[in-house]
Amino acid sequence: MRIIFHIDMNAFYANCEISQHPELKGKPIVISHNSKRSVVSTASYEAREFGVHSxxxxxxxxxxxxDLIVVEPHFNLYHELSQRFFEIVYKYSKKVEIASIDECYVDMSDYFTLTHAQPYAVAKEIQDNILSTLSLPCSIGISPNKFLSKMASDMKKPLGITIITQRNLKEVLWPIKVGDMYGIGKKTAPKLEEVGIKTIADIANYDNYQIIR
Incomplete structure (x- = not known):
């Protein structure tokens, strides 16, 4: 059976800055140029509690x-820490698909065939390794495919680990709002809701031909 990890760094740019400036930890910060026309690149979780977002x-x-603290971006730092993050991941598997500067999919199937380790324990080891080495938190989703692993990694942030299997699929995934489903955009969600498709369960139970139309 395939076992895919999706590893997603939490508030990556913000936590990169915090890793270099621990005095910022626990404070509402955003990464942005401090000018009138600037937009927020990344917001810390403390800032997000006020409704601030990228x-x-x-x-x-x-x-x-x-009380928002504005931190100028340092992209060289982010790229350096991103590279070090991927180097840690490559120690566990060479089958890595980099999705962006702060996330990747990892096919861990061969690793578990050889070691017979428990997926949660290995995910925790990777998470702890990244945190202790780089002072950066991440969330990890585990499932048999990329889509479910992506959905799983979003469920618990920061520092979450979520496993989706055939056994808990309906319980974990189906109650989620259709607008929060990976791949459903802001324009598509209202169209689905108009015809009564409000959750992932509704998609699963709806007539495929009608959804395609």
Whole structure:
């Protein structure tokens, strides 16, 4: 059986800065140029509690969070830490698909065939390794395919590990809103909701021909 990990770094740019400046830990920060026309690149989880999110105009973020700390981006740092993150992952498997600077899919099937280890324990080991080595948190989703692993890694942040199997698929996945499903965009979600498709369960139980139309 295939075992795919999706490893997603949490608030990557923000946590890269925190790794270099521990005094920022626990504070509402955003990565952005500090000018009137700037937009937020990444927001820390503390800033997100105020409703601040990526792609938000900076002036609006400051209105939502008066104590917001604006940190200028350092892209060389992010690329360096990204490279070191992938180097850690490659120690566990050479079958790595890099999805972006801060996330990747890892085919761990051969690893578990050889070691007979438990997927959760290995995911925790990778997570702890990245955290202790780079001071960066990540979330990991585990399933038989990329789609489910991507969905799983989004379920618990930061520092979450979620496993989706045939046994718990309906329980874990089906209650999720259709707009939160990976691959469903902002324009598609309202169209689905109009015809009564509001959750992933509704998609699973709906007539395929009608969905395609």
């Amino acid at each position: 792609a938000m105009p900076l002036f609006m973020a400051k209105e939502k969070c008066p």
